[in-house]
Amino acid sequence: MKTRPAEWPKAREGRSLNDTISIAVLPGDGIGPEVTGPALKVLDRAAGIFGFRVSAVEHPAGAGHYRDHGEALPQSTVDAVGRADATLLAAMGLPEVRYADNTEIVPQIDLREIFGLFGGVRPIRAWLPDAVPLKDPRGRDIDFVLVRESTEGLFVGRGKEQADGDRAVRDIMEVTRTTSEKLFRFSFDLARTRRKQLTLVDKANVLGSMAFFRRIFDEIAAEYPDVTTERLYVDACAMAMVQRPWAFDVMVTENMFGDILSDLGAGLIGGLGLAPSGDIGGDVAIFQPSHGTAPDIMGQGIANPAAMILSAALMLDWLGRRREDERLQRAASAIERAVEAALGSGAARTRDLGGKATTAAAADAVLAELKG
Ligand SMILES: NC(=O)c1ccc[n+]([C@@H]2O[C@H](COP(=O)([O-])OP(=O)(O)OC[C@H]3O[C@@H](n4cnc5c(N)ncnc54)[C@H](O)[C@@H]3O)[C@@H](O)[C@H]2O)c1
Ligand SMILES: CC(C)[C@H](C(=O)O)[C@@H](O)C(=O)O
Numbered sequence: 042m043k044t045r046p047a048e049w050p051k052a053r054e055g056r057s058l059n060d061t062i063s064i065a066v067l068p069g070d071g072i073g074p075e076v077t078g079p080a081l082k083v084l085d086r087a088a089g090i091f092g093f094r095v096s097a098v099e100h101p102a103g104a105g106h107y108r109d110h111g112e113a114l115p116q117s118t119v120d121a122v123g124r125a126d127a128t129l130l131a132a133m134g135l136p137e138v139r140y141a142d143n144t145e146i147v148p149q150i151d152l153r154e155i156f157g158l159f160g161g162v163r164p165i166r167a168w169l170p171d172a173v174p175l176k177d178p179r180g181r182d183i184d185f186v187l188v189r190e191s192t193e194g195l196f197v198g199r200g201k202e203q204a205d206g207d208r209a210v211r212d213i214m215e216v217t218r219t220t221s222e223k224l225f226r227f228s229f230d231l232a233r234t235r236r237k238q239l240t241l242v243d244k245a246n247v248l249g250s251m252a253f254f255r256r257i258f259d260e261i262a263a264e265y266p267d268v269t270t271e272r273l274y275v276d277a278c279a280m281a282m283v284q285r286p287w288a289f290d291v292m293v294t295e296n297m298f299g300d301i302l303s304d305l306g307a308g309l310i311g312g313l314g315l316a317p318s319g320d321i322g323g324d325v326a327i328f329q330p331s332h333g334t335a336p337d338i339m340g341q342g343i344a345n346p347a348a349m350i351l352s353a354a355l356m357l358d359w360l361g362r363r364r365e366d367e368r369l370q371r372a373a374s375a376i377e378r379a380v381e382a383a384l385g386s387g388a389a390r391t392r393d394l395g396g397k398a399t400t401a402a403a404a405d406a407v408l409a410e411l412k413g
């Protein structure tokens with residue numbers, strides 16, 4: 042039996058009811074714009090069914106914008122994200138567009154850092170059970186949430202590498218007490234809304250920063266005696282995710298580990314086309330699929346829109362909880378059910394899932410299944 046989909050704790054300060062949600066939309070690069078249209082259509086239909094309105098305004102950012110205009114993330118876009126009730130971001134980056142140091146244009150990381158979006162919520166759920174590549178039938182029950190710290194860890198050294206001539210380059214890993222405490226409380230609160238199990242994933246056997254991370258986890262764990270905890274080293278966790286993924290409920294980890302393990306999680310359920318995410322901080326949140334711009338299939342109209350549509354559902358769920366507006370939460374659940382039904386019938390199976398549906402046909406199939 043399925044457990045409930047990803048959830049997060051109710052905002053401590055409720056917000057007043059308001060019929061319109063204002064979202065900033067950042068379609069980005071590659072397949073980004075191709076999956077944005079379908080997600081907006083689904084949002085709009087859900088709004089009609091559940092009695093609210095969506096005001097969506099697009100803003101530029103990404104590698105294409107950098108190539109054409111010399112800036113990756115205009116200040117006007119940052120301001121719009123800060124003002125919006127929430128942001129939907131498709132994907133950004135093009136492997137051939139790079140800064141002088143040969144790294145890519147990654148404004149999504151800038152946005153996480155600018156707004157302190159420490160909680161990278163990445164639900165992994167068997168939306169289409171027969172897409173799970175594991176032989177064990179329990180693979181059908183995969184339903185966990187990976188919380189990826191998204192503002193520090195190994196990413197903190199970005200742009201601040203220390204080069205020793207042409208001999209070596211050092212990146213820095215930083216773990217702060219303030220962010221870790223917030224991250225762990227967020228993860229424990231999330232676990233409390235689910236099956237009350239939290240797995241810490243670290244490398245505390247080797248790295249001092251990770252031993253510190255674990256020490257803070259242990260301190261916060263004492264505040265949540267009702268939540269069962271487990272501590273795994275990241276290498277062992279990678280194996281456990283393949284051997285017993287159904288046993289995880291919530292896992293929390295460092296930025297880089299979370300980036301890697303969330304793609305492993307996506308692989309367990311049929312691929313990145315089924316992996317939504319949300320980057321959550323205080324009042325600002327950005328929802329985006331975990332996948333990238335898929336340059337190998339861009340422009341062909343075959344991208345799987347499910348991850349983007351499910352990210353829009355996560356956004357509604359988050360907004361619904363913050364505003365204590367059940368309409369938004371019911372709309373979120375209805376979208377998830379519609380995606381599941383459209384995948385199950387085969388009508389939304391795009392090529393990555395072994396089907397033949399185009400992006401547009403998959404989106405239409407979800408719309409057809411969307412009911413109040
Ligand atoms: N969140 C983001 O904005 C984000 C995430 C990852 C990668 N990127 C960027 O995207 C570019 C490509 O990176 P990559 O190739 O490593 O990862 P990717 O996620 O773009 O693609 C990996 C594989 O998954 C497939 N795939 C991904 N999303 C899919 C979808 N919705 N439907 C069908 N198939 C899908 C691709 O076709 C490809 O074979 C790079 O510039 C990278 O930096 C951006
Ligand atoms: C594209 C890249 C900058 C990004 C990250 O590393 O965070 C992506 O892989 C993700 O998972 O959101």
Ligand SMILES: [Mg+2]
Nearest residue numbers: 300301304331
């Ligand atoms: Mg990634």
